[in-house]
Amino acid sequence: MAPPGAGKTTVVPLRLLHEPWLNDKRILILEPRRLAARAAARRMADLLGEQVGQMVGYQTRDERHISSNTRIEVLTEGILTRRLHTDPSLEGVGLVIFDEVHERNVPTDIGLALLLDARGTFDTDVRILAMSATPQAEKFSALLADTQGPAPVITSDGRSFPIDVRYVQRQRNDRLENIVSSTILEALKNDAGDVLVFLPGIGEINRVRDVLLPLVPPHVDVLRLAGALAFTEQDAALNASSGSRRRVVLSTDIAETSLTVSGVHIVVDAGLARTPKLDPRTGLTELVTVTSSRASADQRSGRAGRVAPGIAYRLWSRIEDSTRLAHLPAEITQVDLCGVALELAAWGTPLEHLKFLDAPPPRALRLAHDTLQMLHLLDHNTHVTELGHQTLRLPLHPRLATMVARSTSSDAWIACVISALLDDRDILRGRPDSLPTDLAQRVAIVLENEHHPDADRNGVRRIMERATDIARRANIEVDDSLTLAHIHTRVGALLVLAYPDRLAMRRATAGQFVLRAGGGTWMDAKDSLAHEQFIVAADLDGDRKSTRIRRAAALDANDVILALGDDVETTTVTEWDSKRSDVVTRTTRKVGSLVLDERIIATQPSPEVTAIVMRHIVINKLSPLNFDSDVRSLQQRIMFMRHHNSGSWPDVSDSALLATIPDWLEPFLSGCTSNADLAHIDIGMALHALLSWDAGIELDTLAPAVFEPPTGRTVTIDYSEPDAPAIAIRVQSLFGLLTHPCVMNNAVALKVQLLSPADRPIQVTSDLPGFWTGSWSQVRKDMAGRYPKHPWPIDPTLR
Numbered sequence: 001m002a003p004p005g006a007g008k009t010t011v012v013p014l015r016l017l018h019e020p021w022l023n024d025k026r027i028l029i030l031e032p033r034r035l036a037a038r039a040a041a042r043r044m045a046d047l048l049g050e051q052v053g054q055m056v057g058y059q060t061r062d063e064r065h066i067s068s069n070t071r072i073e074v075l076t077e078g079i080l081t082r083r084l085h086t087d088p089s090l091e092g093v094g095l096v097i098f099d100e101v102h103e104r105n106v107p108t109d110i111g112l113a114l115l116l117d118a119r120g121t122f123d124t125d126v127r128i129l130a131m132s133a134t135p136q137a138e139k140f141s142a143l144l145a146d147t148q149g150p151a152p153v154i155t156s157d158g159r160s161f162p163i164d165v166r167y168v169q170r171q172r173n174d175r176l177e178n179i180v181s182s183t184i185l186e187a188l189k190n191d192a193g194d195v196l197v198f199l200p201g202i203g204e205i206n207r208v209r210d211v212l213l214p215l216v217p218p219h220v221d222v223l224r225l226a227g228a229l230a231f232t233e234q235d236a237a238l239n240a241s242s243g244s245r246r247r248v249v250l251s252t253d254i255a256e257t258s259l260t261v262s263g264v265h266i267v268v269d270a271g272l273a274r275t276p277k278l279d280p281r282t283g284l285t286e287l288v289t290v291t292s293s294r295a296s297a298d299q300r301s302g303r304a305g306r307v308a309p310g311i312a313y314r315l316w317s318r319i320e321d322s323t324r325l326a327h328l329p330a331e332i333t334q335v336d337l338c339g340v341a342l343e344l345a346a347w348g349t350p351l352e353h354l355k356f357l358d359a360p361p362p363r364a365l366r367l368a369h370d371t372l373q374m375l376h377l378l379d380h381n382t383h384v385t386e387l388g389h390q391t392l393r394l395p396l397h398p399r400l401a402t403m404v405a406r407s408t409s410s411d412a413w414i415a416c417v418i419s420a421l422l423d424d425r426d427i428l429r430g431r432p433d434s435l436p437t438d439l440a441q442r443v444a445i446v447l448e449n450e451h452h453p454d455a456d457r458n459g460v461r462r463i464m465e466r467a468t469d470i471a472r473r474a475n476i477e478v479d480d481s482l483t484l485a486h487i488h489t490r491v492g493a494l495l496v497l498a499y500p501d502r503l504a505m506r507r508a509t510a511g512q513f514v515l516r517a518g519g520g521t522w523m524d525a526k527d528s529l530a531h532e533q534f535i536v537a538a539d540l541d542g543d544r545k546s547t548r549i550r551r552a553a554a555l556d557a558n559d560v561i562l563a564l565g566d567d568v569e570t571t572t573v574t575e576w577d578s579k580r581s582d583v584v585t586r587t588t589r590k591v592g593s594l595v596l597d598e599r600i601i602a603t604q605p606s607p608e609v610t611a612i613v614m615r616h617i618v619i620n621k622l623s624p625l626n627f628d629s630d631v632r633s634l635q636q637r638i639m640f641m642r643h644h645n646s647g648s649w650p651d652v653s654d655s656a657l658l659a660t661i662p663d664w665l666e667p668f669l670s671g672c673t674s675n676a677d678l679a680h681i682d683i684g685m686a687l688h689a690l691l692s693w694d695a696g697i698e699l700d701t702l703a704p705a706v707f708e709p710p711t712g713r714t715v716t717i718d719y720s721e722p723d724a725p726a727i728a729i730r731v732q733s734l735f736g737l738l739t740h741p742c743v744m745n746n747a748v749a750l751k752v753q754l755l756s757p758a759d760r761p762i763q764v765t766s767d768l769p770g771f772w773t774g775s776w777s778q779v780r781k782d783m784a785g786r787y788p789k790h791p792w793p794i795d796p797t798l799r
Contacts, residue, residue: 001137002156008131009099010043013072025094029074032105034060035227035234039259041074061395062469077107084114089124100257102132104330113354161305165312177207183268183313191311193265194247198300200272200289202226205250225251256299267304267312276335293325330358338398341368346384346392375402403498404474413479415494417443420466427459437523439553440491449484492555495536496563502537505594516592523549557596576616582674583612605671613672614661624678631683636719637703643722650690702744709733726751736799740768757787772796
């Protein structure tokens with residue numbers, strides 16, 4: 001353990017190179033950042049008076065400067081895990097140095113866990129050295145313990161000079177770029193030396209630079225330092241000023257450890273850091289700006305005292321300083337673990353048998369396993385599939401590696417460009433809310449098929465270089481013949497291979513979409529993708545209430561079906577469609593909650609269709625059937641006969657008919673699929689079919705449908721009241737009738753409602769002879785006055 005500048009990175013490996021126990025084997029040094037790896041290798045080569053690639057070399061994801069003579073290899077951390085998978089014993093390696101282990105990056109924790117497991121499993125004598133600038137030595141000593149006890153801790157105080165720490169209180173409404181710029185200008189005016197400024201990201205760096213450039217004196221250079229910048233710009237920021245010129249270096253936390261920015265005597269610390277964090281709801285890892293830790297503040301301040309007394313400006317209060325976290329949480333506890341889960345599954349050792357300072361959180365690991373299984377990189381037993389092994393060979397997130405691995409030869413180069421775009425910051429600059437979401441447009445810009453005024457030329461060049469490197473590693477040829485139309489039709493189809501869970505379908509409102517899993521998301525209604533039916537949202541931003549689409553691509557249903565294959569659920573359902581009033585056979589293709597398409601085909605008669613029709617009739621309580629007045633009359637007559645002679649007559653009440661539909665109606669449903677078909681069924685015939693031949697004759701005899709009066713038209717007998725069937729008839733039609741009308745062989749008298757010539761009720765009687773001899777004379781007088789043109793005889797029994 002030693003403070004920044006003590007020589008851990010560049011002096012220790014050279015000092016150990018000729019130790020007898022190393023036995024002329026190689027030393028691997030792991031650095032958390034590409035820029036740090038380059039700088040460390042160059043510094044050690046300079047100390048040896050050699051070129052990089054001789055005794056000292058380095059390898060990052062994008063560069064390799066190592067020869068057969070190289071004894072010290074400076075690697076970015078992810079390189080080690082790849083080597084361990086192919087050579088677990090690290091043949092020819094005597095020492096692995098984990099530099100800046102206090103940063104607790106995911107590759108550090110994974111590489112250390114796998115190397116410790118390999119030491120215990122394979123025949124290897126590789127030694128491990130962990131180097132840190134902050135006091136966490138006890139944790140690492142315990143982790144590296146062996147049978148002889150905890151690993152020894154070596155401490156060096158290094159050489160540092162006093163730091164004058166000055167606190168500058170930032171007010172709530174102070175814009176970051178303004179308070180930082182004013183502090184820098186004050187330091188340039190009052191203090192000597194170059195200024196190193198710590199900011200959370202490239203966006204803040206650019207905004208501070210824009211404020212500073214018009215204000216700094218002519219002899220002051222304003223430089224940027226960040227991992228995303230070109231090497232030439234990085235080198236310019238690291239090199240000391242010439243002559244009387246001064247520098248202001250605007251840097252991310254990349255200059256916090258491992259790197260030495262020459263000539264710095266002043267540090268301005270904004271007190272912020274950008275760290276990756278997982279949102280468990282969406283499964284996304286996003287970079288969030290947080291308050292930096294006390295350990296980070298001390299390391300940043302220490303950069304001012306490397307060669308002489310220095311000054312550190314902290315843009316927060318002394319009181320707030322004491323409330324900050326001592327260290328930020330380990331990255332492995334905060335981020336998406338898809339890459340980790342795939343690495344561990346490929347390694348094969350159960351998680352509980354691996355040594356971690358902080359074990360991967362179970363919830364995040366389960367989410368990662370779900371994602372990897374969705375991508376078909378792990379099987380249901382969490383074993384790595386053949387596709388999973390292919391993706392492990394690519395220096396990409398498993399999602400992007402899946403897209404590259406599954407792409408066809410004609411689309412593979414586009415997949416490489418998409419991966420490079422999504423693996424870096426957006427090439428379009430400006431207010432995020434004003435930028436288009438279409439990822440295909442960005443691909444076209446990189447491939448020079450399209451131009452955009454907001455495109456960052458350096459960013460475009462960097463993406464092209466990165467895409468070319470991905471293609472080289474995946475044995476994919478760069479395709480210069482792609483047309484703009486082809487790009488715009490294929491980006492979405494490729495993107496869904498990486499983000500099948502981010503497939504989204506447009507709602508009724510332009511710009512409003514629903515995701516495959518059911519959540520909502522949105523983009524500006526004027527965006528070029530706002531009216532697309534299907535999109536893949538690769539970049540989502542926002543909180544739980546409102547997730548906004550930042551980068552996406554359009555695709556059609558056929559692209560989804562082709563890409564997702566087994567994930568597309570095809571269902572064929574034959575059911576009653578209430579809107580069509582018909583039985584339909586509906587074939588639906590879905591992914592999650594999204595309906596890709598739906599086809600309705602003609603329904604053929606079958607027992608299944610008949611059963612559906614009968615269910616429809618029951619649900620609607622016989623209403624689809626044509627129960628006209630004649631049918632209702634027949635139904636009531638049968639129920640009348642059952643009432644008076646229940647033993648031999650069927651129950652044809654509505655409730656009984658509903659309960660026995662298969663018995664009496666099914667023979668009449670052949671070929672029926674709609675309400676229109678049901679309306680043409682002769683229900684009277686169906687009810688008659690329940691009666692024997694003799695019963696039918698008996699029904700017409702004992703319970704006739706109509707009553708035939710002495711004169712006039714026949715009238716329908718109402719059997720709704722079985723004990724008192726009724727008729728309504730004009731009194732003139734009964735003149736000459738001496739006996740009361742009856743049914744059931746005169747056993748049941750009809751209730752007769754006597755009507756006037758205007759069909760208005762006059763009187764109700766169940767004793768017609770008594771009416772004639774009784775109240776007729778009074779009725780006659782009243783009716784004769786109202787209807788003088790109609791006959792009103794004194795003796796109605798005469799015709």
